[in-house]
Amino acid sequence: MAMQTRPARRTSETDDALGPKARAGLFAGDRELWSLLQRDRRRHNQTLNFIASENYASPAVLEALASHLNVKYAEGYPRARYYQGVEVVDDIETLAIERAKQLFGAEHANVQPHSGSTANMAAYYALLSLGDTILGMDLSHGGHLTHGSSASFSGQQFQFVSYHVTPGDETIDYDEVAQMAKEHRPKMIVAGASAYPRTIDFARFREIADSVGALFMADIAHIAGLVAAGVHPSPLPHADVVTTTTHKSLRGPRGGLILCRAAHARAIDRAVFPMLQGGPILGAVAARAVCFREAMQPDFKAYSEQVVKNARALAEGLVRGGLPLLSGGTDNHLLVVKLLDREYTGAQLATALERAGIITSKSTVPGETRSPRQTSGVRFGTPAMTTRGATVEQMRRVAELIVAVAEAPDNDAHLEEVRAEVRGIAESLEQI
Numbered sequence: 001m002a003m004q005t006r007p008a009r010r011t012s013e014t015d016d017a018l019g020p021k022a023r024a025g026l027f028a029g030d031r032e033l034w035s036l037l038q039r040d041r042r043r044h045n046q047t048l049n050f051i052a053s054e055n056y057a058s059p060a061v062l063e064a065l066a067s068h069l070n071v072k073y074a075e076g077y078p079r080a081r082y083y084q085g086v087e088v089v090d091d092i093e094t095l096a097i098e099r100a101k102q103l104f105g106a107e108h109a110n111v112q113p114h115s116g117s118t119a120n121m122a123a124y125y126a127l128l129s130l131g132d133t134i135l136g137m138d139l140s141h142g143g144h145l146t147h148g149s150s151a152s153f154s155g156q157q158f159q160f161v162s163y164h165v166t167p168g169d170e171t172i173d174y175d176e177v178a179q180m181a182k183e184h185r186p187k188m189i190v191a192g193a194s195a196y197p198r199t200i201d202f203a204r205f206r207e208i209a210d211s212v213g214a215l216f217m218a219d220i221a222h223i224a225g226l227v228a229a230g231v232h233p234s235p236l237p238h239a240d241v242v243t244t245t246t247h248k249s250l251r252g253p254r255g256g257l258i259l260c261r262a263a264h265a266r267a268i269d270r271a272v273f274p275m276l277q278g279g280p281i282l283g284a285v286a287a288r289a290v291c292f293r294e295a296m297q298p299d300f301k302a303y304s305e306q307v308v309k310n311a312r313a314l315a316e317g318l319v320r321g322g323l324p325l326l327s328g329g330t331d332n333h334l335l336v337v338k339l340l341d342r343e344y345t346g347a348q349l350a351t352a353l354e355r356a357g358i359i360t361s362k363s364t365v366p367g368e369t370r371s372p373r374q375t376s377g378v379r380f381g382t383p384a385m386t387t388r389g390a391t392v393e394q395m396r397r398v399a400e401l402i403v404a405v406a407e408a409p410d411n412d413a414h415l416e417e418v419r420a421e422v423r424g425i426a427e428s429l430e431q432i
Ligand code: DSN
Pocket: 052, 053, 116, 144, 194
């Protein structure tokens, strides 16, 4: 497609969060890419996004992210940089750090990790030696790749051993954690998950870590927003180090964050820079500051409570419709449908749901018999739809639609019918 250079007009389609300069720039300067962005925005607005790790950040967050700060190099930390011209970005990073500390009640914060995985890597490098033993949650029981998967640096560079959920109620088997800690004497125990729908007992993890002299790390990438809002217990009083992303339930920019006790501050900072990263992405640092402030407001607490209510309503509807869930329900923002006894896979159900306008992600489950590309589970999360204003009543109806898709995932005509209703719901919600 030829590049078009017609000057930008302020239409509803160009009226986005990037400010007049960016509007003019993209609309006028690269119509091909602009059209792709519009297409993807339409996709969001006409479908229901239940990807548990995605969320819609505010215009203020996006504005900071896309600001002129993109230009600046500032390797190092406030008042200790390797570049000149940093007096203002020092203040910006300090503001982000202070807000993170205040929001979570932390002694120290590092706001530079580019992602949750980098934050985890930095925490391991800072506090451990290569080859040390770490006790973390099994990936198919809800853990994360960076909690010891052999496909990740974590499993290749450290000696991970894994704990599980119980076969009965499928909640974390704390007795197994204690027993494995005793047997393997890990240097660190990691709590936190990507597909675990229940409240995590961080105090219990601390107790177990203390019983064997291990460090305790909590990875709250998924539940950070709920923790910030006081809707999930905080790991801060218990953990030596807490890692998270800032873009999931916390609703900020893509990025990572490390919170730790003052005693570990120097080691954590040195592991992020210069060991793992170069210059911080300063627009993303500024956007973190914006999101931390937003998360301190009363309406963020109300939002987070609604996220949990919506997840519960969705879970109850799915169970009512005969779909088995991991641990039978949810206490947080996500739930996992188990398809171990179905002829179709998680990948096939997620594809059918997408054709019906319901966007999810496949997930491995405890007792998994299929490959990670196929899986026997589908994960749903409510942070994104709650940001768009979805209600408990809408969740109940969506649960019925999901059940209908799961009953006949190959019935194209039926998927079309569901898609029409889903589009109606999606278009009635706040538009991004
Ligand atoms: N990819 C994220 C998720 O979906 O949970 C974790 O890194």
